[in-house]
Amino acid sequence: xxxxxxxxxxxxxxxxxxxxxxxxxxxxxxxPELAFEERFAADALVSYxxxxxxxxxxxxxxxDTAFVAEVGAGKPLVAILGEYDALPxxxxxxxxxxxxxxxxxxxxxxxxxxxxxxxxxxxxGCPAEERGNGKVGLIKAGVFADVDxxxxxxxxxxxxxxxxxxxxxxxxxEFLGKAAHAAAEPHDGVNALDALLLGWNALxxxxxxxxxxxxxxxxxxxxxxxxxIIPDRAAARLMVRSPDNAYLADLRQRVLACxxxxxxxxxxxxxxxxxxxxxxxRTNRPLAEAxxxxxxxxxxxxxxxxPSDTHGSTDMGNVTSLVPGIHPFLSIxxxxxxxxxxxxxxxxxxxxxxxxxxxxxxxxxMTALDVLAxxxxxxxxxxxxxxR
Ligand SMILES: [Zn+2]
Numbered sequence: 001x002x003x004x005x006x007x008x009x010x011x012x013x014x015x016x017x018x019x020x021x022x023x024x025x026x027x028x029x030x031x032p033e034l035a036f037e038e039r040f041a042a043d044a045l046v047s048y049x050x051x052x053x054x055x056x057x058x059x060x061x062x063x064d065t066a067f068v069a070e071v072g073a074g075k076p077l078v079a080i081l082g083e084y085d086a087l088p089x090x091x092x093x094x095x096x097x098x099x100x101x102x103x104x105x106x107x108x109x110x111x112x113x114x115x116x117x118x119x120x121x122x123x124x125g126c127p128a129e130e131r132g133n134g135k136v137g138l139i140k141a142g143v144f145a146d147v148d149x150x151x152x153x154x155x156x157x158x159x160x161x162x163x164x165x166x167x168x169x170x171x172x173x174e175f176l177g178k179a180a181h182a183a184a185e186p187h188d189g190v191n192a193l194d195a196l197l198l199g200w201n202a203l204x205x206x207x208x209x210x211x212x213x214x215x216x217x218x219x220x221x222x223x224x225x226x227x228x229i230i231p232d233r234a235a236a237r238l239m240v241r242s243p244d245n246a247y248l249a250d251l252r253q254r255v256l257a258c259x260x261x262x263x264x265x266x267x268x269x270x271x272x273x274x275x276x277x278x279x280x281x282r283t284n285r286p287l288a289e290a291x292x293x294x295x296x297x298x299x300x301x302x303x304x305x306x307p308s309d310t311h312g313s314t315d316m317g318n319v320t321s322l323v324p325g326i327h328p329f330l331s332i333x334x335x336x337x338x339x340x341x342x343x344x345x346x347x348x349x350x351x352x353x354x355x356x357x358x359x360x361x362x363x364x365x366m367t368a369l370d371v372l373a374x375x376x377x378x379x380x381x382x383x384x385x386x387x388r
Pocket of ligand 1: 129
């Protein structure tokens with residue numbers, strides 16, 4: 001494999017498809033779909049891949065909107081991942097319309113040079129990043145079990161190779177009380193909403209004394225049915241995050257205690273469920289160095305994170321716990337624009353975002369070529385993953 005010549009060719013192949021990739025990204029942007037409901041986006045990506053001759057397996061891992069396609073044979077095996085779900089109310093405010101498309105562009109470029117590849121590339125269409133941890137379902141189905149390197153980029157408002165993505169767990173709480181006429185016989189009721197608010201206030205007090213790198217936030221999903229009925233049910237969904245797995249385990253107990261105390265105080269029954277565990281993203285150093293070197297060769301400099309740089313959480317963390325991987329951010333904006341905002345959703349359809357998507361497709365393909373061409377890179381990535 002002449003890796004320099006192949007990199008040159010995959011760059012040309014991404015450029016050759018730029019117009020089609022743009023149309024795909026804009027079409028997905030115009031039809032935002034929530035987690036597990038990304039039928040239009042998955043159909044559009046699968047149709048495009050299949051139209052270019054790829055054999056695509058749909059419903060990977062039993063997830064309706066997941067897909068997988070492969071090129072090459074044997075090892076090493078590089079996975080290129082893409083997401084395509086949106087957020088309620090604000091659409092593609094995380095820029096995922098640019099991610100599945102970049103992954104498809106990178107995969108097809110590599111497929112164009114398939115005759116000269118040693119090893120395999122797998123593109124993985126990953127549903128439900130914003131809620132529900134689609135990648136965990138794919139992990140359980142074994143989609144990443146034999147992978148040597150997992151590569152994904154994320155649109156952002158700065159170029160950052162090793163973002164701090166926090167460990168996170170979702171908590172569903174439900175208080176059950178007793179309904180009664182709120183004016184005639186309030187003494188016959190047990191107020192589930194008051195129990196929830198009591199727990200919420202305890203949580204607000206807790207927030208003042210937790211580590212500043214940790215986060216607790218949520219919404220009330222049920223606050224009762226009518227103002228003249230004592231609510232017999234109230235519910236909330238919370239997210240608890242920390243960069244430290246041990247501290248997160250401690251926080252979980254303290255958060256739950258807020259609601260247990262409220263249940264005791266009000267006489268309500270408390271039910272709860274912990275779910276959707278995201279792990280911290282582990283940036284694999286040898287893979288990150290390859291990605292950064294490729295970016296530099298195309299005129300883009302990626303920075304390492306500063307202590308003040310914060311992001312959310314992602315199920316890509318679970319993938320990088322399992323196998324060597326990277327999750328760099330590439331800026332699609334001129335200056336700082338907060339993620340999950342209306343402004344970021346608008347930016348995700350701008351020419352600058354599309355140009356960055358082309359760059360991302362090139363860098364993913366080039367870094368995949370590095371892994372396929374250099375057996376020592378896969379070995380070093382594995383060793384770094386094992387902490388050696
Ligand atoms: Zn995202």
